[in-house]
Amino acid sequence: MRKLRNKFHEEHEEEIPEAWLLPYADILTLLLALFIVLYAAGIIDQSKYNAIMDSFKVELTGKPIKEDAGPSPTKPNKPSDQAAHAAEGNSKEEEAKQLDQLKQQLENYIADNHLQDVITLSDTERGVEVTLKDVILFDQGKANLKEISFQTLNMLVGLIKTVPNAISIEGHTDNVPISNAEYKSNWELSSARSVSVLHYFSTNGISQDRMQFTGYGEFKPLFPNDSDQSRQSNRRVNIVILRAAQ
Structure with a gap:
């Protein structure tokens, strides 16, 4: 009987499957x-x-x-962009050279004709600025150009034609109120004087689309209006050969 029982247990143990051991492991x-x-x-x-x-x-x-593509690499400047930057730099250098030459010619003209008392010259951020006192251009309280101004204006026309830059013509007066029936205020007088110079330039071959004008009246003086000399300096027309960035 014991032999049969042991035999039964041995057979039963032999029948236990072991397939589960692999996934378990x-x-x-x-x-x-x-x-x-x-x-x-x-x-x-x-x-x-x-x-x-x-x-x-x-x-x-x-x-x-x-795989993560990651951030896009920085694109180098295109050849066309580099060429554009180089062209812009060359353009600015060429403009600076032309304005320097123009300024030198103006200085020579002013010195040769002893006009230092009525014409001044300055190189500003805006451009080359030529300041003409009103006595060389106009009679008192008037906006019609005097004939003696034509030689100087013709010189300016010739030099301005050598550069492509835009031109700003700006009129100024002193603070003495205008006392004639033609102009109601110094604003109108200064504007009329600017327009007279603009028309003269246009008549002598400077393209109108290059020019602009304004009248500041008495509101941008160079000096306090406390003496005849200061008031005369404040009565002026500025002709500014503007830099390309303006």
């Missing part, structure tokens, strides 16, 4: 690997951690991990 292996990864995450950098996790994702899913 795989699970244990993966869990062990996961714990190792979690532990290692605290001591390795993020890039290495991500690489390890990606490897396990491949093993578990069987699908490859798509």
